[in-house]
Amino acid sequence: MKNQVKELWPELEWIENEELRGKVRKTWELAFSKSDLTPKDLHNIPFTLLVEDCKVSFMDHKRAVVHIAFESAKKMKKFLGTELAIDLDVVVAGAILMDVGKLMEYEKDGDSIKFSKTGELLRHAFTGVSLAQQCDIPDEVCHLIAVHSKEGDCFRRTTEGYIIHHADFMSYLPFKNKS
Ligand SMILES: [Fe+2]
Numbered sequence: 001m002k003n004q005v006k007e008l009w010p011e012l013e014w015i016e017n018e019e020l021r022g023k024v025r026k027t028w029e030l031a032f033s034k035s036d037l038t039p040k041d042l043h044n045i046p047f048t049l050l051v052e053d054c055k056v057s058f059m060d061h062k063r064a065v066v067h068i069a070f071e072s073a074k075k076m077k078k079f080l081g082t083e084l085a086i087d088l089d090v091v092v093a094g095a096i097l098m099d100v101g102k103l104m105e106y107e108k109d110g111d112s113i114k115f116s117k118t119g120e121l122l123r124h125a126f127t128g129v130s131l132a133q134q135c136d137i138p139d140e141v142c143h144l145i146a147v148h149s150k151e152g153d154c155f156r157r158t159t160e161g162y163i164i165h166h167a168d169f170m171s172y173l174p175f176k177n178k179s
Contacts, residue, residue, distance in 0.1 A: 001029045004039045008059065011066045014092045020138070024093050027100055027135040034131075035103035037113070045113050049106070051175045058102070061171060066095040069167035076163065084159050087140070091160045094144025097137065098164060101128030101145070125151045 005028045006012060015021040032039065046054035047061030073091040076084065101124030107116040118127065128145040140160070146152060147161045148168050157165060 001032055005029055005032070008039045008042065009063075009096055011063065011070070011092060011096060014070060015089050015096075017089050020089055020093055020141075023135050023137050024096055024141075027097055027132050027137060030135060031100045031103040031131050035106075036108050037103055037106065041108070044111075045106070048172065048175075049113065049115065051178075054175060056175065058099075062096075062099055064171050065098065065164070065167045066092065068171060069095040069164050072167060073160070073163050076159075086159055086163075090138075090140050090144070091163055093137070093141045094148070094160060094164050095167065097128060097132055097141065097145050098148045098168065099124055099128065100131055101125065104131070123149070123151065125149045 002025065005025050009025075009028070012021055012025055015024060037045070042058040042062075045058050047056050047058045048054055069091055070088070073086050073088055077086045077088070101122075104122070104127040105116060105119030105124040106113040107119075125146055125148065129142050132142050132145055140158070143158060144161055144164050147155050147157045148164045152161065152165060
């Protein structure tokens with residue numbers, strides 16, 4: 001599974017801290033061990049069940065968010081970095097892990113997916129933090145999983161938290177609100 005996760009997420013290599021990179025990879029391995037979804041499935045299933053007839057795959061959406069977040073963070077660091085401390089490793093780790101809890105939230109339903117029993121009770125922001133903490137992911141990164149979604153609207157986001165939240169929503173709401 002180690003190599004499958006590395007293949008799934010080439011962006012892991014962007015994390016400079018080797019220890020953090022390993023922990024992020026292990027979190028995905030743990031998620032797959034608890035899910036009936038496989039790495040291959042993530043190239044076929046829709047990225048969300050909240051958009052009807054969604055044609056964008058889970059991986060295309062998740063990788064888009066990682067790329068948008070990383071590029072945004074670099075530009076913010078370049079122009080605003082003297083006033084805002086931005087940790088690029090934290091941004092990439094958080095973006096890669098943001099939706100890892102969806103492996104608990106969804107389960108297979110024939111060729112498609114549906115909400116699992118766990119997913120009906122615990123949204124992926126919660127299960128994602130749980131998986132990450134089991135792999136010793138630092139709090140700064142767990143925070144990003146916790147606040148990337150609407151759950152974070154009632155909490156104070158870090159700078160990296162705002163970057164990931166907006167990268168996620170700018171690539172989700174146009175589908176959600178498409179008439
Ligand atoms: Fe999410």
